[in-house]
Each structure stands twice: as structure tokens, then as C-alpha cells.
Amino acid sequence: MHVLPAGSVSTEPADLAACAVDQGPVVDHQLPIAVVWAQSAEDVQMVMRAAHAAGVPVVCRGAGTGVSGGAHATEGCLVLNLERMNRILEIHPEDEIARVEPGVINSDLNAAVAEYGLMYAPDPASYRVSTIGGNIATNAGGLRCAKYGVTRESVLALDVVLADGTLIHTGHRTFKGVAGYDLTGLFVGSEGTLGVVVGATVRLRYLPAALETVAAFFPDVAAAAAGVLAVGRARVQPAIMELLDGHTMAQLDKEQGSSLRSRGAALLLIQTDGYAAAVEAGIIREVLSGLGGDIKAADAAEAVRLVDLRRHSRGAEVDDDFRVGEDVAVPRSQLVNYIHQLQDIADRHGVGLKVVAHAGDGNLHPTFWVGPGDVAKVPALNAALDESIDVGLALGGTITGEHGVGQYKVRWLGREQSEEVLELQRRLKDVFDPQRLLNPGKALPVAPRVG
Amino acid sequence: MHVLPAGSVSTEPADLAACAVDQGPVVDHQLPIAVVWAQSAEDVQMVMRAAHAAGVPVVCRGAGTGVSGGAHATEGCLVLNLERMNRILEIHPEDEIARVEPGVINSDLNAAVAEYGLMYAPDPASYRVSTIGGNIATNAGGLRCAKYGVTRESVLALDVVLADGTLIHTGHRTFKGVAGYDLTGLFVGSEGTLGVVVGATVRLRYLPAALETVAAFFPDVAAAAAGVLAVGRARVQPAIMELLDGHTMAQLDKEQGSSLRSRGAALLLIQTDGYAAAVEAGIIREVLSGLGGDIKAADAAEAVRLVDLRRHSRGAEVDDDFRVGEDVAVPRSQLVNYIHQLQDIADRHGVGLKVVAHAGDGNLHPTFWVGPGDVAKVPALNAALDESIDVGLALGGTITGEHGVGQYKVRWLGREQSEEVLELQRRLKDVFDPQRLLNPGKALPVAPRVG
Numbered sequence: 001m002h003v004l005p006a007g008s009v010s011t012e013p014a015d016l017a018a019c020a021v022d023q024g025p026v027v028d029h030q031l032p033i034a035v036v037w038a039q040s041a042e043d044v045q046m047v048m049r050a051a052h053a054a055g056v057p058v059v060c061r062g063a064g065t066g067v068s069g070g071a072h073a074t075e076g077c078l079v080l081n082l083e084r085m086n087r088i089l090e091i092h093p094e095d096e097i098a099r100v101e102p103g104v105i106n107s108d109l110n111a112a113v114a115e116y117g118l119m120y121a122p123d124p125a126s127y128r129v130s131t132i133g134g135n136i137a138t139n140a141g142g143l144r145c146a147k148y149g150v151t152r153e154s155v156l157a158l159d160v161v162l163a164d165g166t167l168i169h170t171g172h173r174t175f176k177g178v179a180g181y182d183l184t185g186l187f188v189g190s191e192g193t194l195g196v197v198v199g200a201t202v203r204l205r206y207l208p209a210a211l212e213t214v215a216a217f218f219p220d221v222a223a224a225a226a227g228v229l230a231v232g233r234a235r236v237q238p239a240i241m242e243l244l245d246g247h248t249m250a251q252l253d254k255e256q257g258s259s260l261r262s263r264g265a266a267l268l269l270i271q272t273d274g275y276a277a278a279v280e281a282g283i284i285r286e287v288l289s290g291l292g293g294d295i296k297a298a299d300a301a302e303a304v305r306l307v308d309l310r311r312h313s314r315g316a317e318v319d320d321d322f323r324v325g326e327d328v329a330v331p332r333s334q335l336v337n338y339i340h341q342l343q344d345i346a347d348r349h350g351v352g353l354k355v356v357a358h359a360g361d362g363n364l365h366p367t368f369w370v371g372p373g374d375v376a377k378v379p380a381l382n383a384a385l386d387e388s389i390d391v392g393l394a395l396g397g398t399i400t401g402e403h404g405v406g407q408y409k410v411r412w413l414g415r416e417q418s419e420e421v422l423e424l425q426r427r428l429k430d431v432f433d434p435q436r437l438l439n440p441g442k443a444l445p446v447a448p449r450v451g
Numbered sequence: 452m453h454v455l456p457a458g459s460v461s462t463e464p465a466d467l468a469a470c471a472v473d474q475g476p477v478v479d480h481q482l483p484i485a486v487v488w489a490q491s492a493e494d495v496q497m498v499m500r501a502a503h504a505a506g507v508p509v510v511c512r513g514a515g516t517g518v519s520g521g522a523h524a525t526e527g528c529l530v531l532n533l534e535r536m537n538r539i540l541e542i543h544p545e546d547e548i549a550r551v552e553p554g555v556i557n558s559d560l561n562a563a564v565a566e567y568g569l570m571y572a573p574d575p576a577s578y579r580v581s582t583i584g585g586n587i588a589t590n591a592g593g594l595r596c597a598k599y600g601v602t603r604e605s606v607l608a609l610d611v612v613l614a615d616g617t618l619i620h621t622g623h624r625t626f627k628g629v630a631g632y633d634l635t636g637l638f639v640g641s642e643g644t645l646g647v648v649v650g651a652t653v654r655l656r657y658l659p660a661a662l663e664t665v666a667a668f669f670p671d672v673a674a675a676a677a678g679v680l681a682v683g684r685a686r687v688q689p690a691i692m693e694l695l696d697g698h699t700m701a702q703l704d705k706e707q708g709s710s711l712r713s714r715g716a717a718l719l720l721i722q723t724d725g726y727a728a729a730v731e732a733g734i735i736r737e738v739l740s741g742l743g744g745d746i747k748a749a750d751a752a753e754a755v756r757l758v759d760l761r762r763h764s765r766g767a768e769v770d771d772d773f774r775v776g777e778d779v780a781v782p783r784s785q786l787v788n789y790i791h792q793l794q795d796i797a798d799r800h801g802v803g804l805k806v807v808a809h810a811g812d813g814n815l816h817p818t819f820w821v822g823p824g825d826v827a828k829v830p831a832l833n834a835a836l837d838e839s840i841d842v843g844l845a846l847g848g849t850i851t852g853e854h855g856v857g858q859y860k861v862r863w864l865g866r867e868q869s870e871e872v873l874e875l876q877r878r879l880k881d882v883f884d885p886q887r888l889l890n891p892g893k894a895l896p897v898a899p900r901v902g
Contacts, residue, residue, distance in 0.1 A: 092782070092784065093684075094680055094683065094684075094782075094783055094784035095782040095783050095784050096683065096783065097782070117686045118686075138629060139629045139633075141627050145627065146626075149600065149604060150627060150629075152633070152636070153600060153604055162871075162875075166871055168869065168871050168872050168875070169869070169872070170872065172780070172848075172849045173782050173847045173848075174780040174781060174782055174812070174813050174814070174847070174848060174849055174852065175597075175780070175783075175812045175813065175814075176592050176596065176601060176780050176809075176812045176813075176814050176849075176852040176853055177780055177849035177851070177852060178589060178590045178601075178640045178849075178851050178852065178853060178854070178855055178856070179849050179850050179851050179856055179860075179864060179867050179868065180856070180864060180867075180868055180872070180873075180876055180894070180895065181637060181640070181641055181645075181876050181879060181894075181895075182590075182603070182633075182636050182637055182639065182640055182641075183872065183875065183876070185603070185633050185636035185637065186632060186633055186636065186637055188633065189629045189632070189633055190632055194632075205688075206686040206687070206688055207686065209686070229545055232545065232547065233544075233545075235568045235569075235657040235658065235660070236657070236726075237656075237657055274725075274727055275687075275727035275730045275731055276725055276726035276727035276730070279726045279727070280726055329623070329625040329626070329627050329628055330625060331543070331545075331546040331548070331624050331625055332545055332546050332547065332626075333543065333545035333546050358627075361625070361626045361627045362625050362626065362627075363625070363626075363627050396624045396625070397623075397624075397625060398623045398625055398627075398628035398629075398630050399630050400628070400629050400630050401625065401627040401628060401629065402627055402629060403629070404629055405629070405630055405631070409630075413630060413631060416630050416631075417630065417631055418619065418620070420613075420617055420619050421619050421620070421621065421631070421634065422631075424613075424619070424634065424882070424883075425631055425632050425634070427882045428632060428879065428882055431875070431878045431879055431882060432875075443631070443632075444631065444632075
């Protein structure tokens with residue numbers, strides 16, 4: 001019989017506290033009954049068999065960088081921590097794939113494959129700290145996904161431990177494959193509610209031969225958002241197209257020592273890549289100059305710094321009672337309109353607003369805020385947030401472009417999806433997890449089993 | 452109560468015969484009890500409600516161009532023909548999406564969006580005759596998918612009528628969206644066994660500013676396949692990278708009046724696109740010249756003709772008792788090896804072989820053949836085919852890269868997937884179709900319900 005390695009289990013209060021929450025807003029703080037660090041698929045199978053037999057809920061966890069509470073502990077749960085399963089098992093440069101354990105840090109994989117002229121494309125802003133397993137759980141996006149697709153498009157195959165401890169393999173080592181239903185795609189983005197990913201075969205892309213960065217400052221956010229559509233009309237596909245508003249720039253200047261805000265009230269940060277990077281950047285500069293953009297030709301060092309600043313643009317704070325960040329995606333044509341309406345919502349409720357967006361995808365991360373400790377204004381904050389969701393949905397958007405539903409957004413899912421669609425998903429969940437032990441209360445509104 | 456339009460139903464023998472099979476090999480010829488042409492989602496709902504109440508199996512059909520028998524009629528079934536649902540409902544150039552009915556022909560959609568500088572990327576060789584609905588059912592690939600991904604990557608949202616007649620909407624109008632499980636992805640490639648797709652929202656891509664075509668002739672297939680890996684090592688991503696062997700070229704010459712075979716025994720046909728098309732083609736020419744390729748710089752007219760020839764490379768014949776085509780995909784590094792082994796298999800069994808491949812994806816379409824009417828050799832043909840599947844799987848491949856399992860390949864699925872994975876899929880199937888009326892005997896080995 002398989003035995004867990006020494007040091008795999010802890011019930012120390014400090015460990016329980018450290019693994020109780022991710023970076024999402026805390027709605028109902030719970031401590032796990034124990035934390036188990038798995039080091040192999042066999043460890044995970046053993047934990048799942050035991051949990052299954054005892055009827056104990058299991059919450060999986062990687063680096064804990066999620067922002068929707070998908071890894072928050074729930075009542076009476078075991079936290080299954082996968083961060084020690086961090087081996088890159090194989091890099092195959094000719095097949096253009098890598099096989100990894102779930103705890104591998106995104107940037108570690110990218111560093112390892114770069115020497116072969118390859119990259120793992122999905123790059124959430126947290127790529128230096130978040131794990132591939134966590135990226136898979138949320139179907140993470142990132143900056144480059146306008147051109148290279150989200151996590152789903154880079155995952156070819158998975159090893160998954162099911163709720164009863166069975167280990168299965170889904171998908172293909174090949175780029176293409178249509179044998180059977182797309183179980184791989186179903187696990188990606190399922191936030192630990194259908195099974196535990198213990199291995200992934202990912203597709204790698206070619207590291208671009210060149211990068212070119214365009215920084216265009218505009219007098220207001222609406223002008224910058226109009227620039228996004230103008231670049232689209234030019235039929236040029238950037239690798240990165242990010243929008244930062246004035247509040248975001250001011251905050252970055254304060255925290256990072258930059259001086260962005262002095263140059264405009266909105267920044268469109270665009271990167272083209274590949275052999276046509278310079279040509280495409282030239283077209284983009286022309287388009288944006290024509291719209292009144294103040295174009296900065298960034299040199300290589302400054303380009304790295306600007307993109308890096310963008311990756312820090314959530315700010316040092318995590319969401320809390322006085323600051324709530326969102327992740328709505330809207331059709332691209334609605335970008336300008338949605339940003340106007342967000343400002344209107346903030347003004348009417350008397351709360352602050354800053355906006356950063358993966359503009360190429362129409363995926364916005366607005367943050368509403370009130371003064372630290374300003375308890376009286378919390379209801380206004382929540383009302384603004386709620387309204388921003390409804391307005392995003394009314395424009396044809398979704399409640400979450402890339403962060404996941406987790407625990408925090410479960411209450412909104414029914415505003416986006418019909419009862420029939422929710423019920424279908426509950427029945428799928430029951431196929432995989434009939435005891436409803438995997439990450440209860442996350443991703444879907446599902447009642448716990450009674451008795 | 453909804454009434455089907457006049458002319459929607461036929462039990463005429465000619466109609467039953469015309470809708471009894473697609474282009475896949477016929478294992479068990481059956482006539483449907485009737486054919487119903489739907490013209491709206493309401494028509495489909497009505498048909499499904501009636502079939503559900505009466506316990507009648509339903510086989511959906513578009514243009515009938517599938518090659519795995521996914522649209523073959525089964526015993527006592529109704530064929531639900533969706534080819535009259537052929538309206539393009541919306542083209543939104545700024546959102547870069549289109550909404551279509553399932554019967555829209557792939558090339559009709561491409562023609563309609565081209566005037567906006569956009570394209571629908573998935574381009575199966577049948578794109579001039581096959582429907583978007585059929586492409587979705589099989590998760591069709593095509594020539595361009597090395598760069599732009601398969602059908603799955605271009606489908607954002609679906610309208611689906613479930614087995615009991617319920618109409619649901621899945622997915623998003625936005626490029627990104629992670630709310631709930633990926634039901635859209637689950638329906639794509641499910642070959643009409645989980646629901647009836649009655650509408651699709653698809654992502655459009657930018658029509659490339661330029662195309663450049665490289666035709667490289669080699670003395671043998673192994674040299675051409677080595678060229679595929681060399682292009683990969685140069686880290687240049689072609690839009691199209693097709694490999695044709697000598698037999699394929701000879702057949703094309705005969706049927707299409709070309710003169711390919713005189714120039715080599717294998718052709719690597721590569722297309723680069725976008726602003727860097729010329730630069731990338733230049734690198735590819737240099738790489739392939741270094742490998743001994745006889746490089747032809749194709750002018751625009753010849754490039755169109757060559758790619759067009761490739762799209763005809765299955766030949767005029769469909770698979771029958773004397774000719775069987777396959778669709779194995781292998782890891783790219785195994786291309787050379789697999790082609791060698793295919794030739795060895797053909798030689799040992801005394802049957803003919805021709806090979807064409809979406810080489811950039813490692814997706815091969817070998818055809819084994821014996822002389823027309825050579826009944827004595829049919830067992831050898833089938834033995835060669837069977838062996839080619841096993842060898843492909845042993846190299847880490849899949850039994851179907853893009854054609855689907857359909858009816859013909861159900862017998863092989865258990866060689867690729869474990870019993871646990873098959874059982875999981877059967878249970879998913881039962882969530883969507885508890886009576887097992889949707890396309891029985893296709894995609895998965897599922898026994899019909901007894902009684």
C-alpha cells in the first residue's frame with residue numbers, strides 16, 4: 001500500500017491559516033482540517049481514496065494566486081496542496097510540447113523552453129508566481145492571448161485523478177485529435193470541481209524572432225479604446241494590446257516610481273511580434289497617430305519595463321472590503337461604451353474607479369474602491385460592482401473573462417446562464433463527483449449533498 | 452403549436468437513399484424511416500420532442516461530406532437534415548464574429564466575411580461543400596490549422612437543441628470567457644451524439660495581407676518529412692504545410708491534368724501569410740534547399756492551383772471495399788518514422804499506399820488500396836489498415852486527427868482510450884441523451900438501450 005512521504009500532512013495552525021485562502025475576496029473564512037502536500041500522482045490518488053471513503057471535501061491548491069476564491073478552504077475540508085509537484089517531466093523540442101506536473105511555475109516552464117526557441121504562450125499577469133495547474137484550473141488568459149489563445153488552446157492532454165482516486169489520461173500528444181469527447185477541454189477551467197490535474201502535456205509555440213512595443217498616450221480612456229478598434233480595422237494582430245487608465249498609471253507611478261500619468265490620461269500599450277513586428281508596429285503607430293495618440297517608440301529596455309508595469313497594474317493590494325476588482329469581458333465594439341458606463345456607475349455611487357484591460361480581447365479589469373476603512377461606503381461599493389456586472393452582461397459580455405467563477409462570483413452565474421444550462425452542468429458535476437466533495441461551492445451553484 | 456413547413460418531411464425512396472450515407476465506408480447500410488428538413492430551431496425542437504416521445508433515433512446531417520460514417524443512417528432512424536438552415540444571421544466586423552445557422556457552407560461564410568478583410572480560419576479540404584454544422588460536429592481541421600487552430604478554436608458560442616427538445620445557449624460572444632464548464636467545447640466534435648447544433652457564433656481572423664507559396668520537390672517522402680522538422684527547427688510558423696507523396700501526385704496529374712510527379716517523388720507545399728510572408732518564405736526556401744529540395748517559387752496563380760490540387764488529393768473516389776483512407780495524427784518527430792512504417796506495412800500486405808499529410812500537424816491521410824474488384828485482397832487491405840492504426844498509436848498518435856470517429860472507427864477507440872475514459876464518456880452521453888436516441892452507435896462504443 002502506498003504511504004505518503006514524511007512531512008506530507010500538517011494540522012499546524014500556521015499551515016492551516018496559510019492554506020485557508022487565495023487572493024480572492026473572503027466571503028466565509030474557513031480553516032481546513034488539514035493540509036496535505038502531494039508529491040506524486042500516487043499521493044493524490046491515496047488522498048482522494050481516503051477522502052472519498054470518509055466523505056471529506058477536498059480543495060486543491062497551487063500557488064494560491066487566484067483572485068476569485070477558487071482555492072478558499074470550505075467547511076471541514078482538506079486542502080490538497082500541489083505546489084511540490086513541480087517537475088518539468090519532459091521538453092520535446094521537435095514535438096513542440098512539454099509535460100509538466102501541476103505545481104510548475106508558469107515562468108519556470110517558459111525559462112526552460114526558451115533555450116529551444118520555444119515559449120508556453122498563456123501568460124497571466126501572475127506568471128512569475130502562479131502554477132500551470134492553477135492556470136489550467138481557471139483556464140487562465142493573460143496578455144498574449146489575443147494572438148495565441150488562452151490556456152485551453154495550449155493544453156493537449158491531462159492526467160487527472162478522479163474523485164474516487166482513479167487516475168485517467170485524456171487528450172493527445174499530437175496537436176490535433178478528435179477521438180472521443182473533449183474531456184481535456186472540460187477539465188480546463190473546471191476549477192478543481194471535476195478532478196485533480198496531476199500532469200499536463202502542453203503545446204509550445206515559437207519564440208518570436210522580434211518584438212516591437214508601441215506606447216500610445218491619449219487624453220482620455222475613450223480615445224484609447226477607440227484606438228483598439230482602429231487597430232483592429234487595420235487588420236493587424238498584435239501579440240499584446242493593453243489599456244491602462246489614468247488612475248492605474250498614477251497608482252503605478254506611486255508604487256513603481258514611473259512617470260506615466262504626466263504623459264496622458266490613458267495608455268494603449270501594444271506589442272507586435274515575429275518577423276513582421278516592425279512593419280506591424282509601423283502601421284499601428286500610423287493608425288494611432290491619426291487618432292491623436294502621443295506615440296512613444298519604446299526602446300527594448302523601456303518596452304520590458306512598460307509591459308512589466310502593466311503586469312503589476314492590479315496594484316500591491318488584494319481585493320478586500322474596500323476594493324473590488326472585476327473581470328468582465330465584452331464584445332470589442334462595446335469597449336468604449338462599457339468604459340463610459342463604468343465611470344457613470346462609479347460617479348453615481350460615489351466610489352473610485354480604475355480600469356485596466358486586455359483591450360484586444362475586450363477583457364476589462366475595473367476596480368472600484370472607497371477610502372480604506374470607509375465602512376459607511378461599502379454598500380455603495382457593492383452596489384456599483386453589482387451594477388457593473390449587469391451592464392456588462394447587457395452588452396453581451398460575461399461575468400468572467402479569465403479569473404474564473406471561484407467562490408466569489410457563483411452568485412452572478414445565474415445572471416449569465418439559464419437554469420437549463422446550470423442544471424446540465426450540475427448533472428455533469430455529478431458524473432464526476434457524485435458525493436460533491438471536490439471544491440464544494442465553487443464554479444457552480446451546487447447544493448452540498450444532504451446526509 | 453409549432454407546425455413544420457410544407458415539404459419538410461419525405462419518405463420517398465429516393466430521398467431516403469440520398470440521406471442514408473455520408474462519404475464514409477458503409478459497414479451496415481440502413482435506410483432512415485423518414486427525412487425531415489428543418490428550417491428553424493423551432494423545427495428542430497419539434498422534431499426532437501416528437502422523437503423523444505416516440506423513442507425514435509435521430510441522425511443529424513449537413514452536406515453529408517463526412518468520411519467516418521458519422522452521418523450514416525442507423526436502424527429505424529429519422530434523418531434530421533439541416534442543410535436548409537443556411538442563413539448567415541450576422542457579421543459583426545468590429546466584434547470580429549459571425550453568427551450562422553448550421554447549414555451554411557464553409558466557403559460561403561468565408562466569401563461573405565472576406566469583404567470585411569476577415570476570414571473563418573478552419574478550412575477542411577471539403578470547404579466548398581461542407582457545412583459549418585458538420586465542421587463543428589467533427590471538430591474539423593484543415594490546411595490552415597497548423598497556424599490558426601481547428602474548428603474548436605473558432606467557435607465561441609452555440610445554440611443547441613437537446614435530446615428532449617430543450618433549446619440552450621452555451622458560450623460567449625466574447626473571445627474570452629470562463630463562466631461555467633466549457634459546454635461549447637464539449638459539443639464541438641461530439642458528432643451529433645449530445646445535441647443538435649442549430650446556431651453558432653464563430654470567431655473571425657484577419658485575412659492575411661500577403662500569401663507566399665513554396666513548393667519543394669524531394670526525391671523521396673522521407674526527405675520531405677525531414678523538411679517539415681527542419682522548418683520547425685527554424686521556428687517559422689507556416690499557415691499551411693502539406694506533404695504529398697509520389698502516388699498522390701501521379702493520381703492528381705491523371706485526374707487534374709497537372710504534371711507534378713515528373714518533378715519529384717514527394718512535394719512539400721508550404722504557405723506563409725501575413726506581413727512577414729515573404730521573409731518567412733525566404734527562410735523556408737533556404738532551409739529546404741539545404742536539404743536537397745528542388746524549390747519552386749510559385750507565382751500567385753500557380754500557388755492557388757497547387758493548394759487547390761492539394762484539396763483534391765483524396766481523389767475522386769470515396770472509400771469503398773477496395774480503398775480505405777485514414778486520418779492518424781502522430782507527434783511531429785514521428786512523421787518520418789511513421790511514413791516508413793506505413794510503406795513497410797503496405798509492402799508486407801501486398802497493397803498499394805499513397806500518403807498525403809497536414810504535415811505541420813503530424814496529421815496523415817494514408818490511403819491503402821487494392822485493384823478495383825480484387826475481392827481476394829480485401830482481407831490484406833483490412834489487415835494493413837488495422838496495423839497502421841496500431842503503429843500510429845504506438846508512436847503516441849491518435850486514431851483520428853480531424854475526421855472524427857463516426858461509425859467506422861468506433862471499433863478502434865478502445866485501443867486508444869482506457870475503459871475508465873470510455874465509461875466516463877458513456878456517463879456524459881447519458882446526461883445529455885438518457886434514451887440514447889442521438890446518432891446511435893457513433894463516436895463512442897455505447898450499447899443501445901434495451902426495451
